[in-house]
Amino acid sequence: MTAYRLKSIDEQEKIHLQAWANQQVQATKKRGKRDVPVFDTFGKFFNKKKLEETVLGVKEEIPKFVNS
Template sequence: MTDIRQIERMTPYEFEIRMTAHQLKRLDEQEAIHLQAWANRKVKAEKNIGTEKKPKIVPVFTKFEDFFDKEKLEKEILGIQTQEVIQPPKQTKLLKLMKKANS
């Protein structure tokens, strides 16, 4: 608020409500700061692969989409269900032989 007249006309109850709202807004800002710090820590995560003799450290997330899949989260929020494409099973030698015998 910047208008001094509005401030002067404010009741103690209204002042208390505005102060509570301001404190809650600050709390939300602090949460966002801490969430950013957590995300920074998470994105720098590394994992060990390989053997003890030849350890290799690689990042856990190699693509941004691995870290934050916005499209998936959007669909979740909007209630859109993704349908996984069912692929036919790979033809084995036995299945190929059976098809050949039947033709």
């Protein structure tokens, strides 16, 4: 019974995550007099490659700073 309840909580989490994602996709911001989408491409909303690299432990390159 405990496993069923935990699975139910996981399903509820997925539902809430989907609702949050839907709200984020529909979010807009003012640009002049017009409302424009916050995320104009799917890649800006969900970066699969970056998440995969994090899971696989791929090191990110350290940015080199230019001395000014």
